[in-house]
Amino acid sequence: MTDAVLRVRGITKSFGAFKAVDGVDLDIAEGEIHALIGPNGAGKTTCFNLLTGSLPLTSGEISLRGNAISGLPMDEIARRGIVRSYQISSIFPDFTALANVRFALQQKRGTNFDFWRSERTLEQLHGRAMDLLDQLGLVEWANVRAGDLPYGRKRALEIATTLALDPQILLLDEPTSGMGREDIGRVVDLIRKVAKGRTVIMVEHNLSVVEGLCNHVTVLARGRVIASGNYREVARNEKVVEAYLGAAHA
Incomplete structure (x- = not known):
């Protein structure tokens, strides 16, 4: 301890x-x-x-x-x-699991809501987003709308988007x-x-x-x-x- x-x-x-x-x-x-x-x-x-x-x-x-x-x-x-x-x-139900994680990564970069205008920036975060989805067992759900995920998978996605912010606690x-x-x-x-x-x-x-x-x-x-x-x-x-x-x- x-x-x-x-x-x-x-x-x-x-x-x-x-x-x-x-x-x-x-x-x-x-x-x-x-x-x-x-x-x-x-x-x-x-x-x-x-x-x-x-x-x-x-x-x-x-x-x-x-x-x-x-x-x-x-x-x-x-x-x-x-x-x-x-x-x-924030889980956006009308966007895919992958998009949700990329949005969280964008927030971590401190560029606020520029992601609505910058697809290029989102693509740069694709690899890290897929890695987080892989860690949480969500790769096969990457292109599924968050609102359509089973309940347990939604909770996993919430954890994935939180981990995108690289928390210590x-x-x-x-x-x-x-x-x-x-x-x-x-x-x-x-x-x-x-x-x-x-x-x-x-x-x-x-x-x-x-x-x-x-x-x-x-x-x-x-x-x-x-x-x-x-x-x-x-x-x-x-x-x-x-x-x-x-x-x-x-």
Whole structure:
């Protein structure tokens, strides 16, 4: 385990008198797959919004490789390497899978929406786009409209377009939600593959996925961290058991 690449101290997000996130500390180690879990309403998605800058902090500090990023705009945080898949990777349903990845690569080049006018620039990115599709098992779907892709393949395309931005830290919000067993297995394999050489933070309700995939698990309940450790440690924690059983019987 290496030193924390992302360090979070006492982050809080209040909406009036309600604290959706209440004094959360996180240490995300370089190269790990770190899960945020907890019952509905625990504050997991709000934490993601705070980490990516899409919501401002009420209080607390976030640092990336020792440099404070608290208060930076979302696009600047993304440029520094923290990317949340659905926020940044816009899937255009009327364009092919290949075109979607090329658009994301164009965005990475910082030329905004020039791609609408520059087919030549897009062709220059063709090789890299095909390489990303190959990594995600999408080569045979390259010329299929994104809107026509099966659900699991759409999620893979979202990951491909996110990887086009070359993130250091990839945030995935319920990547297996709504999937059947075959698609879940495929996406888990993809996450394991793309995690090589980068750090992944994921919100995931499927605890079997968390157990088999994640190095570290942080459990939230009512906006606070109630447990942190490997899956076996948190699964035995009495506070975690109580939080999940309480949610089940609410």
